[in-house]
Amino acid sequence: MFGFLKKKKSASLAKDRLTIAIMSDRDRTNGYPFMDEMKAEIIKVVQKYVGVKGVEIRKEIDGDMEALAIDVELDKNI
Amino acid sequence: MGIVIAVISGKGGVGKTTATANLGLGIAMNDKKCVLVDFDIGQRNLDMILGLENRVVYDMVQVMDGEANLKQALIKSKANENLHFLAASQTKDKSVLDSDKVKKLVAELKESFDFVILDAPAGIESGYEHTIEFADAAIVVVNPEVSSIRDADRAIGILDSKSAKVKEGEEVAKYLVINRIVADMVESGEMLRSEDILEILNIKLLGKIPEDRGVIDASNQGKPIILDKKSIAGQAYVRIAGRLCGQKVDMKDIEISDAGLFKKIAGIFK
Numbered sequence: 001m002f003g004f005l006k007k008k009k010s011a012s013l014a015k016d017r018l019t020i021a022i023m024s025d026r027d028r029t030n031g032y033p034f035m036d037e038m039k040a041e042i043i044k045v046v047q048k049y050v051g052v053k054g055v056e057i058r059k060e061i062d063g064d065m066e067a068l069a070i071d072v073e074l075d076k077n078i
Numbered sequence: 079m080g081i082v083i084a085v086i087s088g089k090g091g092v093g094k095t096t097a098t099a100n101l102g103l104g105i106a107m108n109d110k111k112c113v114l115v116d117f118d119i120g121q122r123n124l125d126m127i128l129g130l131e132n133r134v135v136y137d138m139v140q141v142m143d144g145e146a147n148l149k150q151a152l153i154k155s156k157a158n159e160n161l162h163f164l165a166a167s168q169t170k171d172k173s174v175l176d177s178d179k180v181k182k183l184v185a186e187l188k189e190s191f192d193f194v195i196l197d198a199p200a201g202i203e204s205g206y207e208h209t210i211e212f213a214d215a216a217i218v219v220v221n222p223e224v225s226s227i228r229d230a231d232r233a234i235g236i237l238d239s240k241s242a243k244v245k246e247g248e249e250v251a252k253y254l255v256i257n258r259i260v261a262d263m264v265e266s267g268e269m270l271r272s273e274d275i276l277e278i279l280n281i282k283l284l285g286k287i288p289e290d291r292g293v294i295d296a297s298n299q300g301k302p303i304i305l306d307k308k309s310i311a312g313q314a315y316v317r318i319a320g321r322l323c324g325q326k327v328d329m330k331d332i333e334i335s336d337a338g339l340f341k342k343i344a345g346i347f348k
Contacts, residue, residue, distance in 0.1 A: 010267070011269055012267065014270050018278050021228055022231045025231060
Protein backbone atom coordinates (compact mmCIF):
# COMPACT_ATOMS: atom_id res chain seq x y z
CA MET A 1 0.00 0.00 0.00
CA PHE A 2 2.81 2.37 0.86
CA GLY A 3 4.94 1.21 -2.02
CA PHE A 4 4.87 4.68 -3.54
CA LEU A 5 6.78 6.01 -0.55
CA LYS A 6 9.76 3.77 -1.15
CA LYS A 7 10.54 4.73 -4.72
CA LYS A 8 11.30 8.35 -5.46
CA LYS A 9 9.13 9.61 -8.30
CA SER A 10 11.10 10.27 -11.46
CA ALA A 11 9.89 13.89 -11.78
CA SER A 12 11.49 14.87 -8.47
CA LEU A 13 14.65 13.04 -9.48
CA ALA A 14 14.61 15.07 -12.71
CA LYS A 15 14.25 18.29 -10.72
CA ASP A 16 17.22 17.47 -8.48
CA ARG A 17 19.44 16.43 -11.38
CA LEU A 18 18.49 19.47 -13.46
CA THR A 19 19.12 21.89 -10.60
CA ILE A 20 22.66 20.59 -10.16
CA ALA A 21 23.44 20.35 -13.89
CA ILE A 22 22.19 23.87 -14.60
CA MET A 23 24.07 25.34 -11.65
CA SER A 24 27.33 23.93 -12.93
CA ASP A 25 26.51 25.00 -16.53
CA ARG A 26 25.93 28.56 -15.35
CA ASP A 27 29.24 28.65 -13.48
CA ARG A 28 31.13 27.45 -16.49
CA THR A 29 29.50 29.43 -19.25
CA ASN A 30 28.54 32.69 -17.61
CA GLY A 31 31.51 33.17 -15.33
CA TYR A 32 31.46 36.92 -15.25
CA PRO A 33 29.77 39.29 -17.70
CA PHE A 34 33.07 41.17 -18.20
CA MET A 35 35.05 38.13 -19.41
CA ASP A 36 35.29 39.26 -23.04
CA GLU A 37 36.39 42.75 -22.07
CA MET A 38 38.99 41.41 -19.66
CA LYS A 39 40.31 39.07 -22.35
CA ALA A 40 40.78 41.98 -24.75
CA GLU A 41 42.64 44.01 -22.12
CA ILE A 42 44.94 41.15 -21.18
CA ILE A 43 45.81 40.68 -24.85
CA LYS A 44 46.62 44.40 -25.13
CA VAL A 45 48.94 44.35 -22.11
CA VAL A 46 50.83 41.18 -23.03
CA GLN A 47 51.15 42.30 -26.65
CA LYS A 48 53.31 45.22 -25.53
CA TYR A 49 56.01 42.66 -24.74
CA VAL A 50 55.37 39.55 -26.78
CA GLY A 51 53.08 38.27 -29.56
CA VAL A 52 49.78 36.77 -28.44
CA LYS A 53 47.68 34.23 -30.27
CA GLY A 54 44.77 34.04 -27.86
CA VAL A 55 43.61 34.13 -24.25
CA GLU A 56 41.50 31.58 -22.41
CA ILE A 57 39.93 32.45 -19.06
CA ARG A 58 38.19 29.86 -16.93
CA LYS A 59 36.49 30.19 -13.60
CA GLU A 60 37.45 27.18 -11.52
CA ILE A 61 35.58 26.17 -8.44
CA ASP A 62 36.95 23.66 -5.97
CA GLY A 63 34.85 23.47 -2.85
CA ASP A 64 35.02 26.90 -1.27
CA MET A 65 37.94 28.06 -3.37
CA GLU A 66 37.30 29.98 -6.57
CA ALA A 67 40.06 30.86 -9.00
CA LEU A 68 40.51 32.40 -12.41
CA ALA A 69 42.73 30.35 -14.66
CA ILE A 70 44.19 32.52 -17.41
CA ASP A 71 46.04 30.90 -20.28
CA VAL A 72 47.84 33.14 -22.72
CA GLU A 73 48.85 31.41 -25.92
CA LEU A 74 51.91 33.07 -27.46
CA ASP A 75 52.43 33.70 -31.13
CA LYS A 76 55.92 32.42 -31.98
CA ASN A 77 56.06 34.26 -35.28
CA ILE A 78 56.11 37.69 -33.72
CA MET B 79 5.60 50.99 -33.48
CA GLY B 80 5.37 47.25 -32.94
CA ILE B 81 6.97 44.92 -30.44
CA VAL B 82 9.60 42.39 -31.49
CA ILE B 83 9.39 38.94 -29.92
CA ALA B 84 11.87 36.13 -30.54
CA VAL B 85 10.60 32.59 -30.06
CA ILE B 86 13.54 30.54 -28.82
CA SER B 87 14.49 27.14 -27.42
CA GLY B 88 17.77 25.46 -26.56
CA LYS B 89 17.07 22.17 -28.21
CA GLY B 90 15.30 21.56 -31.49
CA GLY B 91 12.04 19.68 -31.84
CA VAL B 92 10.23 21.17 -28.85
CA GLY B 93 7.53 22.81 -30.97
CA LYS B 94 9.04 26.25 -31.47
CA THR B 95 7.91 26.68 -35.06
CA THR B 96 4.46 25.28 -34.28
CA ALA B 97 4.18 27.74 -31.39
CA THR B 98 5.29 30.62 -33.62
CA ALA B 99 2.67 29.81 -36.26
CA ASN B 100 -0.15 29.39 -33.76
CA LEU B 101 0.66 32.44 -31.67
CA GLY B 102 0.97 34.54 -34.82
CA LEU B 103 -2.43 33.40 -36.00
CA GLY B 104 -3.88 33.89 -32.50
CA ILE B 105 -2.57 37.45 -32.38
CA ALA B 106 -4.00 38.12 -35.85
CA MET B 107 -7.37 36.78 -34.65
CA ASN B 108 -7.24 39.50 -31.97
CA ASP B 109 -7.23 42.10 -34.78
CA LYS B 110 -3.55 42.93 -34.42
CA LYS B 111 -1.26 43.12 -37.41
CA CYS B 112 1.38 40.44 -37.06
CA VAL B 113 4.34 39.30 -39.13
CA LEU B 114 6.20 36.04 -38.63
CA VAL B 115 9.81 35.85 -39.79
CA ASP B 116 11.52 32.48 -40.14
CA PHE B 117 15.14 32.95 -39.02
CA ASP B 118 15.98 29.28 -39.34
CA ILE B 119 18.07 29.75 -42.44
CA GLY B 120 18.76 26.58 -44.38
CA GLN B 121 15.97 24.79 -42.54
CA ARG B 122 12.85 26.58 -43.69
CA ASN B 123 9.81 25.08 -41.97
CA LEU B 124 7.42 27.78 -40.87
CA ASP B 125 6.06 27.99 -44.43
CA MET B 126 4.95 24.35 -44.23
CA ILE B 127 3.27 24.74 -40.83
CA LEU B 128 1.38 27.78 -42.15
CA GLY B 129 0.48 26.02 -45.40
CA LEU B 130 2.23 28.74 -47.42
CA GLU B 131 5.14 26.81 -48.92
CA ASN B 132 3.87 27.24 -52.47
CA ARG B 133 3.63 30.99 -52.16
CA VAL B 134 7.26 31.68 -51.31
CA VAL B 135 8.95 33.69 -54.04
CA TYR B 136 11.43 35.86 -52.17
CA ASP B 137 13.01 35.14 -48.80
CA MET B 138 14.25 37.31 -45.94
CA VAL B 139 17.90 37.08 -47.00
CA GLN B 140 16.99 38.50 -50.40
CA VAL B 141 15.18 41.34 -48.65
CA MET B 142 18.17 42.00 -46.40
CA ASP B 143 20.50 41.99 -49.40
CA GLY B 144 18.26 44.36 -51.34
CA GLU B 145 17.43 41.82 -54.05
CA ALA B 146 13.72 42.14 -53.24
CA ASN B 147 11.68 44.64 -51.28
CA LEU B 148 9.52 43.80 -48.29
CA LYS B 149 6.25 44.18 -50.18
CA GLN B 150 7.35 41.58 -52.71
CA ALA B 151 8.55 39.12 -50.09
CA LEU B 152 5.75 39.31 -47.52
CA ILE B 153 3.16 36.56 -47.89
CA LYS B 154 -0.36 37.03 -46.58
CA SER B 155 -1.86 34.12 -44.62
CA LYS B 156 -4.84 32.33 -46.13
CA ALA B 157 -6.40 31.95 -42.68
CA ASN B 158 -6.28 35.58 -41.53
CA GLU B 159 -5.51 38.77 -43.41
CA ASN B 160 -3.80 40.36 -40.38
CA LEU B 161 -1.09 37.72 -40.52
CA HIS B 162 1.92 38.01 -42.80
CA PHE B 163 4.93 35.82 -43.22
CA LEU B 164 8.53 36.21 -44.37
CA ALA B 165 10.29 32.98 -45.35
CA ALA B 166 13.77 31.85 -44.39
CA SER B 167 16.30 31.32 -47.14
CA GLN B 168 16.60 27.66 -47.99
CA THR B 169 19.73 27.90 -50.13
CA LYS B 170 22.07 30.00 -48.02
CA ASP B 171 23.52 29.14 -44.63
CA LYS B 172 23.28 30.83 -41.27
CA SER B 173 26.51 32.76 -41.73
CA VAL B 174 24.80 35.15 -44.18
CA LEU B 175 23.10 36.93 -41.29
CA ASP B 176 24.72 40.16 -40.23
CA SER B 177 23.78 42.41 -37.32
CA ASP B 178 23.30 45.61 -39.30
CA LYS B 179 21.09 43.96 -41.91
CA VAL B 180 18.98 42.22 -39.27
CA LYS B 181 18.58 45.49 -37.38
CA LYS B 182 17.41 47.27 -40.52
CA LEU B 183 14.92 44.53 -41.43
CA VAL B 184 13.47 44.39 -37.91
CA ALA B 185 13.16 48.19 -37.77
CA GLU B 186 11.32 48.24 -41.08
CA LEU B 187 8.88 45.52 -39.97
CA LYS B 188 8.23 47.26 -36.64
CA GLU B 189 6.89 50.26 -38.51
CA SER B 190 4.06 48.43 -40.20
CA PHE B 191 3.17 45.64 -37.74
CA ASP B 192 1.95 45.53 -34.13
CA PHE B 193 3.80 42.26 -33.53
CA VAL B 194 7.02 41.12 -35.20
CA ILE B 195 7.65 37.50 -34.23
CA LEU B 196 10.99 35.91 -35.06
CA ASP B 197 11.22 32.12 -35.19
CA ALA B 198 14.77 31.44 -34.01
CA PRO B 199 16.88 28.49 -35.07
CA ALA B 200 17.41 25.93 -32.33
CA GLY B 201 20.67 25.88 -30.50
CA ILE B 202 23.03 28.59 -29.57
CA GLU B 203 25.10 29.39 -32.63
CA SER B 204 25.31 32.61 -34.63
CA GLY B 205 21.87 32.33 -36.27
CA TYR B 206 20.33 32.23 -32.84
CA GLU B 207 22.31 35.23 -31.62
CA HIS B 208 21.21 37.31 -34.57
CA THR B 209 17.57 36.44 -33.93
CA ILE B 210 17.60 37.57 -30.32
CA GLU B 211 19.84 40.61 -30.75
CA PHE B 212 17.11 43.14 -31.54
CA ALA B 213 14.17 41.50 -29.77
CA ASP B 214 12.23 43.38 -27.09
CA ALA B 215 11.07 40.12 -25.54
CA ALA B 216 11.60 36.40 -25.87
CA ILE B 217 9.26 33.45 -25.58
CA VAL B 218 11.17 30.38 -24.47
CA VAL B 219 9.60 27.08 -25.50
CA VAL B 220 10.40 23.92 -23.52
CA ASN B 221 9.03 20.44 -23.08
CA PRO B 222 8.72 19.05 -19.52
CA GLU B 223 11.83 16.98 -20.06
CA VAL B 224 15.42 17.34 -18.81
CA SER B 225 17.39 17.96 -22.00
CA SER B 226 15.05 20.63 -23.31
CA ILE B 227 15.09 22.47 -19.97
CA ARG B 228 18.85 22.34 -19.56
CA ASP B 229 19.43 23.60 -23.11
CA ALA B 230 16.84 26.35 -22.61
CA ASP B 231 18.84 27.64 -19.66
CA ARG B 232 21.89 28.08 -21.90
CA ALA B 233 19.81 29.84 -24.56
CA ILE B 234 18.47 32.20 -21.87
CA GLY B 235 22.05 32.86 -20.70
CA ILE B 236 23.02 33.95 -24.20
CA LEU B 237 19.89 36.08 -24.49
CA ASP B 238 20.89 37.84 -21.27
CA SER B 239 24.39 38.60 -22.53
CA LYS B 240 23.93 39.29 -26.26
CA SER B 241 20.65 41.16 -26.44
CA ALA B 242 21.03 44.77 -27.60
CA LYS B 243 18.52 45.83 -24.94
CA VAL B 244 20.62 44.28 -22.17
CA LYS B 245 23.75 45.95 -23.53
CA GLU B 246 21.94 49.29 -23.29
CA GLY B 247 21.25 48.58 -19.64
CA GLU B 248 17.62 47.58 -20.11
CA GLU B 249 16.05 44.23 -19.48
CA VAL B 250 14.80 41.87 -22.13
CA ALA B 251 11.48 40.34 -21.08
CA LYS B 252 11.42 36.55 -21.02
CA TYR B 253 8.43 34.26 -20.79
CA LEU B 254 8.12 30.51 -20.75
CA VAL B 255 5.77 28.31 -22.74
CA ILE B 256 5.70 24.70 -21.64
CA ASN B 257 4.65 22.52 -24.53
CA ARG B 258 3.45 18.90 -24.65
CA ILE B 259 2.31 18.48 -21.05
CA VAL B 260 0.76 15.10 -20.28
CA ALA B 261 -1.59 15.67 -17.32
CA ASP B 262 -1.76 12.13 -15.95
CA MET B 263 2.03 11.82 -16.02
CA VAL B 264 2.37 15.04 -14.01
CA GLU B 265 -0.21 13.72 -11.55
CA SER B 266 1.60 10.45 -11.09
CA GLY B 267 4.93 12.21 -10.58
CA GLU B 268 6.50 10.99 -13.80
CA MET B 269 6.66 14.40 -15.46
CA LEU B 270 8.04 17.68 -14.11
CA ARG B 271 5.41 20.09 -12.84
CA SER B 272 5.35 23.56 -14.35
CA GLU B 273 6.15 25.19 -10.97
CA ASP B 274 9.35 23.15 -10.80
CA ILE B 275 10.38 24.14 -14.33
CA LEU B 276 9.75 27.83 -13.57
CA GLU B 277 11.80 27.57 -10.39
CA ILE B 278 14.71 25.85 -12.13
CA LEU B 279 14.81 28.36 -15.00
CA ASN B 280 13.85 31.37 -12.88
CA ILE B 281 11.42 32.70 -15.46
CA LYS B 282 7.79 33.81 -15.67
CA LEU B 283 5.09 31.61 -17.18
CA LEU B 284 3.26 32.65 -20.33
CA GLY B 285 1.30 29.47 -20.85
CA LYS B 286 1.05 25.70 -20.81
CA ILE B 287 0.13 23.59 -23.80
CA PRO B 288 -1.10 20.04 -23.40
CA GLU B 289 0.11 17.16 -25.55
CA ASP B 290 -2.34 16.90 -28.44
CA ARG B 291 -2.19 14.40 -31.29
CA GLY B 292 -4.06 16.89 -33.44
CA VAL B 293 -0.90 19.01 -33.77
CA ILE B 294 0.65 16.55 -36.24
CA ASP B 295 -2.60 16.30 -38.16
CA ALA B 296 -2.74 20.10 -38.31
CA SER B 297 0.80 20.40 -39.63
CA ASN B 298 0.10 17.67 -42.20
CA GLN B 299 -2.56 19.97 -43.59
CA GLY B 300 -0.72 23.25 -43.14
CA LYS B 301 -3.54 24.53 -40.93
CA PRO B 302 -2.29 25.59 -37.48
CA ILE B 303 -4.14 23.84 -34.64
CA ILE B 304 -5.47 27.12 -33.25
CA LEU B 305 -8.02 27.02 -36.10
CA ASP B 306 -9.50 23.87 -34.56
CA LYS B 307 -11.73 25.25 -31.81
CA LYS B 308 -12.19 21.82 -30.21
CA SER B 309 -8.51 21.01 -29.88
CA ILE B 310 -7.03 21.34 -26.38
CA ALA B 311 -3.70 22.59 -27.72
CA GLY B 312 -5.54 25.06 -29.97
CA GLN B 313 -7.45 26.41 -26.97
CA ALA B 314 -4.19 26.79 -25.08
CA TYR B 315 -2.77 28.89 -27.94
CA VAL B 316 -5.91 31.05 -27.92
CA ARG B 317 -5.31 31.78 -24.23
CA ILE B 318 -1.62 32.58 -24.74
CA ALA B 319 -2.31 34.84 -27.73
CA GLY B 320 -4.89 36.66 -25.61
CA ARG B 321 -2.30 37.25 -22.89
CA LEU B 322 0.17 38.58 -25.48
CA CYS B 323 -2.49 41.02 -26.66
CA GLY B 324 -2.93 42.34 -23.14
CA GLN B 325 -6.00 40.42 -22.03
CA LYS B 326 -6.15 38.95 -18.58
CA VAL B 327 -6.59 35.25 -19.18
CA ASP B 328 -6.46 32.94 -16.18
CA MET B 329 -3.95 30.10 -16.23
CA LYS B 330 -6.01 27.01 -16.91
CA ASP B 331 -4.67 24.06 -15.02
CA ILE B 332 -4.01 21.59 -17.73
CA GLU B 333 -1.84 19.53 -15.42
CA ILE B 334 -4.96 17.90 -13.99
CA SER B 335 -6.39 15.13 -16.15
CA ASP B 336 -10.14 14.61 -16.43
CA ALA B 337 -9.83 11.62 -14.10
CA GLY B 338 -7.90 13.73 -11.59
CA LEU B 339 -10.48 16.49 -11.82
CA PHE B 340 -13.23 13.98 -11.10
CA LYS B 341 -11.36 12.81 -8.02
CA LYS B 342 -11.04 16.41 -6.84
CA ILE B 343 -14.75 17.08 -7.33
CA ALA B 344 -15.62 13.80 -5.63
CA GLY B 345 -13.40 14.86 -2.74
CA ILE B 346 -15.56 17.93 -2.11
CA PHE B 347 -18.57 15.71 -1.40
CA LYS B 348 -16.75 13.34 0.93
